[in-house]
Every structure is written in C-alpha cells, then in structure tokens.
Amino acid sequence: xxxxxxxxxxxxxxxxxxxxxxxxxxxxxxxxxxxxxxxxxxxxxxxxxxxxxxxxxxxxxxxxxxxxxxxxxxxxxxxxxxxxxxxxxxxxxxxxxxxxxxxxxxxxxxxxxxxxxxxxxxxxx
Amino acid sequence: xxxxxxxxxxxxxxxxxxxxxxxxxxxxxxxxxxxxxxxxxxxxxxxxxxxxxxxxxxxxxxxxxxxxxxxxxxxxxxxxxxxxxxxxxxxxxxxxxxxxxxxxxxxxxxxxxxxxxxxxxxxxxxxxxxxxxxxxxxxxxxxxxxxxxxxxxxxxxxxxxxxxxxxxxxxxxxxxxxxxxxxxxxxxxxxxxxxxxxxxxxx
Numbered sequence: 397x398x399x400x401x402x403x404x405x406x407x408x409x410x411x412x413x414x415x416x417x418x419x420x421x422x423x424x425x426x427x428x429x430x431x432x433x434x435x436x437x438x439x440x441x442x443x444x445x446x447x448x449x450x451x452x453x454x455x456x457x458x459x460x461x462x463x464x465x466x467x468x469x470x471x472x473x474x475x476x477x478x479x480x481x482x483x484x485x486x487x488x489x490x491x492x493x494x495x496x497x498x499x500x501x502x503x504x505x506x507x508x509x510x511x512x513x514x515x516x517x518x519x520x521x
Numbered sequence: 522x523x524x525x526x527x528x529x530x531x532x533x534x535x536x537x538x539x540x541x542x543x544x545x546x547x548x549x550x551x552x553x554x555x556x557x558x559x560x561x562x563x564x565x566x567x568x569x570x571x572x573x574x575x576x577x578x579x580x581x582x583x584x585x586x587x588x589x590x591x592x593x594x595x596x597x598x599x600x601x602x603x604x605x606x607x608x609x610x611x612x613x614x615x616x617x618x619x620x621x622x623x624x625x626x627x628x629x630x631x632x633x634x635x636x637x638x639x640x641x642x643x644x645x646x647x648x649x650x651x652x653x654x655x656x657x658x659x660x661x662x663x664x665x666x667x668x669x670x671x672x673x674x675x676x677x678x679x680x681x682x683x684x685x686x687x688x689x690x691x692x693x694x695x696x697x698x699x700x701x702x703x704x705x706x707x708x709x710x711x712x713x714x715x716x717x718x719x720x721x722x723x724x
Contacts, residue, residue, distance in 0.1 A: 429599045437599055438606070439641040476637065480595045480677065 414505070418496025421489055425482055434500075442468065442475045449501035456497065457490050457513050458520035487514050542716050544688075544696040548667070561693045563665045567623070567654035570635035571646045575621075577693065579647070583619040584717055585689035588701055589659075589668045591626035592638045594678045601684040601701030602642065608686075608711065609644055617718065620649040623662060625670055625680050627653045667698055688713055691721070 413419060423432065429441040436443030448470050452459060463481035467474055485493070491513045498506040548560025566576045586608055590598045605620060612618035624630035630638075635651040653659070663670045663682070666689075670682040688697040688710065696717055699710035 428596055437603060438643055440638070441599065475641075477592070477641070480593065484677075 413499075415492065415496035415499055417489075417492040418494070418499075421485070421493045422496060425485065425493075429479075439473050439475065440477055442470050442473070444497075444501060445470075446501050449497065453498070453502065456494060457516045460485065460490055460493060461517060462520055487517060490517070543720060544713055544716055547695045547698070559694050562689055562695065563662060565652075565654075565658065565662055567652035567659070568632050569646050569650040569652055570632060570639045572632050573646070575647070575650050575652060579650075580619060580621075580689070580691070580693075582617070582691060584617050584691065584714070584721075585619055585621055585687075586714070587621045587623065587666055587687045587689060588685070589623045589625050589663045589666070589670065589682060591624050591678065591680060592630050592634055593626065594680070596677050597682075597684040597702050601686065604701050604704070604707045605649075605686065606642065606644065607707070608714070609649055611711065612714070613648070615718070617721070618714065619647065620644075622649070622651045623659050623666075624651065624653045625656075625659060625663065625682055626678075627656050627659060667695065686710060688717060690717060 422434075426444075427434070429437060430444050431437060431441075434444040442448060448468075449456075459479065461481055461483070464479040467476035467478075469475070487510065491508050491510050494508050494513065495506060498504045498508070546559035550560070551558045562577070564577050566574055569575045586605070588601055588605060590602060602622075605622070608618075609620055624635065630651075630653045632653060635653055639646065639649065639651050660670050666685075666687050668683050668685050668687075670680065672679065673681045684701040686699050686701040686707070687695055690696050697710060697713035699706040701707065
C-alpha cells in the first residue's frame with residue numbers, strides 16, 4: 397500500500413516540469429512574440445527551436461537583457477525585427493529563465509550559477 | 522393581474538427584440554436636427570504601407586475591422602495581431618471585409634517600416650491597410666475608436682495602450698468590439714462580424 401502511494405506521488409511530481417519560475421517568466425516576457433509554444437509568429441518573430449537556441453545559447457543572457465538588433469536567418473527566412481531588451485528582469489530572473497530554456501531546448505539541467513551569469517552580464521558590452 | 526401579464530408579455534417582447542440578429546450601435550448618441558445619431562468614427566487621412574493616402578472614404582463600401590498598434594510593441598500587439606491575422610485569413614475571399622491597423626508610433630513606423638511589417642506578416646494592402654501619419658491625429662483617432670493610448674517612458678516600447686479590435690459598419694458606426702488579447706472575446710467578435718455581413722445581405 398505504501399509503495400503504491402509512493403508511486404502515485406512520484407508520478408505526480410514527474411509530470412510537473414522543473415524550472416517553474418523560468419517557465420512563468422517565459423510566458424510573461426517571451427511568449428508574446430515567440431508564441432506560447434515558442435512556435436514563432438509568421439515571418440516577424442522566429443520560433444525558438446533546439447537549432448536556433450544552440451546558436452545563441454552562449455550569448456543568451458545578454459540577448460535577454462539587452463535585446464538583439466541583428467537580423468537573423470533561420471530555415472531560409474530572414475527575421476529583421478529587432479528584439480527589445482528586458483530591463484525589468486533581475487539577474488536572478490535571468491538565471492531562472494536560462495535554466496528553463498537550457499532544459500526546454502537543449503534538454504540539459506545546467507543549474508547556471510548566479511555569479512557566472514552576473515559576470516556574463518557585465519561582459520555583454 | 523391583467524396588468525402583470527401585460528407587463529410580462531411586453532418584457533418578453535423586449536427580450537425578443539434584443540435577441541434579433543441586429544448588432545447594437547455602440548458609443549454616445551448625438552441629437553442632430555432632432556434625430557438621434559449613433560457615434561460615428563471620425564474622418565481621417567493617413568499613408569498606408571504602399572505610400573497611398575487612405576481616408577474614411579475608402580471604407581464606404583466596406584465593413585472595417587480596426588486596431589491600434591506599433592511595430593516595436595513587445596507586449597500585447599503580437600497577440601492582437603495574431604488574432605487580426607486569423608480574421609484576415611477567414612475573410613480573405615470576402616471583399617466587403619477590410620482590416621485597418623493604425624500605428625501609434627509614427628516616428629518609428631515610417632511607410633517603409635510598415636511595408637516590411639506587413640510583408641513579414643504576409644498580408645496585403647488594401648485588404649489590410651497599415652496606416653501612419655501625424656501622431657496627434659493617430660492618438661486622437663484611437664479614443665474615437667474606443668481605444669486608450671498613453672505615452673509612458675516606463676512602458677515597454679514607450680506607449681501604453683489598450684488592444685481593442687473594433688467592428689465598424691459601412692456607415693462608420695461602431696457595432697462591436699473585443700479585447701484582442703482574449704481568445705474567447707475574439708471568437709464572439711467573429712460571430713458579430715458574420716451577423717453584420719448578414720445584416721447587409723438581408724437589406
């Protein structure tokens with residue numbers, strides 16, 4: 397009986413995705429343009445996919461904070477709208493968001509460290 | 522008792538009136554020459570994404586579906602525009618239905634910026650005109666079309682505004698509106714568009 401309860405509990409927890417804070421930040425600050433499922437919006441805003449995210453993951457904290465002015469080409473489509481920065485997000489928010497993005501698009505549990513992200517943010521410019 | 526049943530009957534008669542397919546006329550009514558005139562949208566004259574001057578006269582034979590936006594808007598606009606695209610696709614073959622998006626940020630939304638935006642959205646003028654011109658006139662027209670605009674340096678993109686989609690009939694009267702960010706309201710709005718189409722077909 398106890399074992400069954402344990403299994404039920406395990407089942408419930410395994411269904412819930414990790415990085416709840418990051419997921420919430422994504423729906424509040426990213427999904428307006430990139431879509432609720434990161435599917436993108438016509439030729440205006442690109443989808444976020446494993447391929448595209450891998451290309452930008454090194455610079456992602458800078459892109460989240462300061463935006464991206466370069467147009468990018470993905471799957472033969474040129475996306476020329478610039479992405480605005482998000483001054484509203486704190487350093488901790490950015491760590492939470494990056495953890496979620498790394499998990500969602502790279503299937504990696506990176507648990508990025510706050511000091512490391514802070515350093516990257518200082519080095520952005 | 523008789524009075525009661527009479528009241529009861531007239532009440533039902535009123536309800537059934539309201540349930541007729543005709544959409545209401547929204548906004549303040551004015552009295553002109555002793556006659557009630559429903560709120561009518563103001564005259565305008567702006568450039569569209571192809572460099573043509575568009576005025577309210579271009580909508581005399583059209584049912585107008587209007588919203589207010591700006592291309593650098595990072596918050597509600599993509600959602601509202603997504604719903605406008607749904608409406609555009611649904612009525613693509615119906616020449617009576619025209620979409621019009623007024624820019625609230627004409628400084629950044631030049632004619633060429635709007636042309637690029639429309640191209641990326643994969644929509645075409647004059648089925649869907651994106652309009653730009655003098656800021657004061659665009660902002661003034663917004664409230665006339667039931668939208669609220671406030672310039673706010675703190676707001677993402679610099680402008681706070683409501684994302685309402687407005688349904689205007691061929692006579693320039695506002696017949697329905699929806700919060701363009703709410704999928705349920707937009708669904709109801711689309712049934713209102715169909716009702717207005719039927720109203721003209723019945724005439």
